[in-house]
Amino acid sequence: xxxxxxxxxxxxxxxxxxxxxxxxxxxxxxxxxxxxxxxxxxxxxxxxxxxxxxxxxxxxxxxxxxxxxxxxxxxxxxxxxxxxxxxxxxxxxxxxxxxxxxxxxxxxxxxxxxxxxxxxxxxxxxxxxxxxxxxxxxxxxxxxxxxxxxxxxxxxxxxxxxxxxxxxxxxxxxxxxxxxxxxxxxxxxxxxxxxxxxxxxxxxxxxxxxxxxxxxxxxxxxxxxxxxxxxxxxxxxxxxxxxxxxxxxxxxxxxxxxxxxxxxxxxxxxxxxx
Amino acid sequence: xxxxxxxxxxxxxxxxxxxxxxxxxxxxxxxxxxxxxxxxxxxxxxxxxxxxxxxxxxxxxxxxxxxxxxxxxxxxxxxxxxxxxxxxxxxxxxxxxxxxxxxxxxxxxxxxxxxxxxxxxxxxxxxxxxxxxxxxxxxxxxxxxxxxxxxxxxxxxxxxxxxxxxxxxxxxxxxxxxxxxxxxxxxxxxxxxxxxxxxxxxxxxxxxxxxxxxxxxxxxxxxxxxxxxxxxxxxxxxxxxxxxxxxxxxxxxxxxxxxxxxxxxxxxxxxxxxxxxxxxxxxxxxxxxxxxxxxxxxxxxxxxxxxxxxxxxxxxxxxxxxxxxxxxxxxxxxxxxxxxxxxxxxxxxxxxxxxxxxxxxxxxxxxxxxxxxxxxxxxxxxxxxxxxxxxxxxxxxxxxxxxxxxxxxxxxxxx
Ligand SMILES: Nc1ncnc2c1ncn2[C@@H]1O[C@H](COP(=O)(O)OP(=O)(O)OP(=O)(O)O)[C@@H](O)[C@H]1O
Ligand SMILES: [Mg+2]
Numbered sequence: 001x002x003x004x005x006x007x008x009x010x011x012x013x014x015x016x017x018x019x020x021x022x023x024x025x026x027x028x029x030x031x032x033x034x035x036x037x038x039x040x041x042x043x044x045x046x047x048x049x050x051x052x053x054x055x056x057x058x059x060x061x062x063x064x065x066x067x068x069x070x071x072x073x074x075x076x077x078x079x080x081x082x083x084x085x086x087x088x089x090x091x092x093x094x095x096x097x098x099x100x101x102x103x104x105x106x107x108x109x110x111x112x113x114x115x116x117x118x119x120x121x122x123x124x125x126x127x128x129x130x131x132x133x134x135x136x137x138x139x140x141x142x143x144x145x146x147x148x149x150x151x152x153x154x155x156x157x158x159x160x161x162x163x164x165x166x167x168x169x170x171x172x173x174x175x176x177x178x179x180x181x182x183x184x185x186x187x188x189x190x191x192x193x194x195x196x197x198x199x200x201x202x203x204x205x206x207x208x209x210x211x212x213x214x215x216x217x218x219x220x221x222x223x224x225x226x227x228x229x230x231x232x233x234x235x236x237x238x239x240x241x242x243x244x245x246x247x248x249x250x251x252x253x254x255x256x257x258x259x260x261x262x263x264x265x266x267x268x269x270x271x272x273x274x
Numbered sequence: 275x276x277x278x279x280x281x282x283x284x285x286x287x288x289x290x291x292x293x294x295x296x297x298x299x300x301x302x303x304x305x306x307x308x309x310x311x312x313x314x315x316x317x318x319x320x321x322x323x324x325x326x327x328x329x330x331x332x333x334x335x336x337x338x339x340x341x342x343x344x345x346x347x348x349x350x351x352x353x354x355x356x357x358x359x360x361x362x363x364x365x366x367x368x369x370x371x372x373x374x375x376x377x378x379x380x381x382x383x384x385x386x387x388x389x390x391x392x393x394x395x396x397x398x399x400x401x402x403x404x405x406x407x408x409x410x411x412x413x414x415x416x417x418x419x420x421x422x423x424x425x426x427x428x429x430x431x432x433x434x435x436x437x438x439x440x441x442x443x444x445x446x447x448x449x450x451x452x453x454x455x456x457x458x459x460x461x462x463x464x465x466x467x468x469x470x471x472x473x474x475x476x477x478x479x480x481x482x483x484x485x486x487x488x489x490x491x492x493x494x495x496x497x498x499x500x501x502x503x504x505x506x507x508x509x510x511x512x513x514x515x516x517x518x519x520x521x522x523x524x525x526x527x528x529x530x531x532x533x534x535x536x537x538x539x540x541x542x543x544x545x546x547x548x549x550x551x552x553x554x555x556x557x558x559x560x561x562x563x564x565x566x567x568x569x570x571x572x573x574x575x576x577x578x579x580x581x582x583x584x585x586x587x588x589x590x591x592x593x594x595x596x597x598x599x600x601x602x603x604x605x606x607x608x609x610x611x612x613x614x615x616x617x618x619x620x621x622x623x624x625x626x627x628x629x630x631x632x633x634x635x636x637x638x639x640x641x642x643x644x645x646x647x648x649x650x651x652x653x654x655x656x657x658x659x660x661x662x663x664x665x666x667x668x669x670x671x672x673x674x675x676x677x678x679x680x681x682x683x684x685x686x687x688x689x
Pocket of ligand 2: 055
């Protein structure tokens, strides 16, 4: 299914001892605790962990939205430098995100055209004539099965959750980043739209050879879509490796527990033990 | 946007407050057109003339009259002329003369006069001092003349002959239409301690006070908003610094600060706009604090993160991704700031620390004047009560609008 080859792919995002501590003194929370990782070009990585394990915190650090308390991150083989606004802007051309809540991801005061136009501007297409821009936006929308003509001049609240998340993918289509961080992009929408969105992410990855870091609490889903999985527990990676190996032959007890928690359709639920 | 406006104007509370406020504003615009001129002009020579229609006696005496025959006119006239003092004196005499006045009311002019006619005689042997005797004689004379009065002659000196000539005779049943009198003055709220038209002054004062409230509100909101946005969004050291300043200002009661600053300014420096700015400078803290906490809850939202990822600058994110979300809140805070600015000016002026007194009246200054000249002690309610009412109405209408807005913007509060 994927063209990713772990032996030849170059690293694009690596981290050593990445740590995030919130607060101080008694209120100190170590959300991410000395994690090491090596994400490679074209790889579909899943980070799996239960609620509160620090997945979102890690993704925000990777995106450069919050400071790293400790540790180093390399981007495309170079130490990452996001010390100035200009450098951050450059970094964000290479790494983008889709967030968990499609309802909170949009500024409700602006029409959705603005979101797409921003992408064009960011990729240096801001000077193009309007017809050309519309053409590009239409193309991006049709990639995610949306019709730009129907969406233009609408406000985010006039779209369904699935439509909004697809529009977010259209945004990525226009931006063509090296890395996409998807923080539970499907957890707030129904199962049917979920598989559509996952298909679109896969299609997009193949089209622009993008690394996808997919954050989820659903280990079954991770097994289904990813090349590599990282299992996160209390801010630490307890296990990582190729998806088949990790999930079919789990070493960590925590992974085993996550796998056991996945409800199987053919098993009858024993509600008395719940 | 349109929808929100419609919602706002469907909120009865907002509409109620809005109507009152618009009415006050309309008065401020329309009244000076009807009654132009300097609001601080001293028209009265005496202080505290009571509300009513005044017309020139001089002009009225030569104005065309129409005779009316009104049945109770005489009685009313005598009753009004017979002062309380006279009545008390009459009853005193009845007492001395041992006339039975059991059950006769002081206000019953008719019975009193009848009894007096029947009983009074200067020669009656009653034990009293000579002075008292004379006094009652005089009283009798004036009572008799009251009853007998028929016509009044207006006499003026002829400049050539030096003789007194009768200009006109005024008949008892001659009436003058007020609108025919050349010089009349309507004083719906009378005059104040300096003989100034209170209504005119009030309208002008309302305008100045609302202006002061607006300036104070704008200053406070601008500072509070800027500080709150920066502290909340930028965070870190900036937040620590700004929060420190905010807390400092919060710890010192703003009214004390206001008094100190006003006190250190000389009278001449204290124009209405200076006072307004000073009020604004001391009252921004709670706007800053609440804006800060709102911004902190907003800055981690995904739409802000997305905006960052789209390469937007700090200023742009604050303006487009934060400000619109707190705009309704800021409007509400502004309305409250205006209302408290107006109240703060009144309090300051009441202490004599308001704007300097010679330029324009403000609501607070009017209260101050009324108090200094003890309007509340001598019963001149018109000098202070309308002012209190106006202040109350303004702040009531602003707060009502605010509650209305609150209900529209916070659906949880809707009932
Ligand atoms: N801004 C913050 N300040 C303090 N603590 C925080 C902050 N953000 C997250 N945390 C804490 O860090 C820990 C990890 O949170 P995080 O949001 O990364 O979890 P998560 O794995 O994404 O969970 P979920 O699956 O529910 O989204 C939690 O204990 C949380 O309370
Ligand atoms: Mg999360």
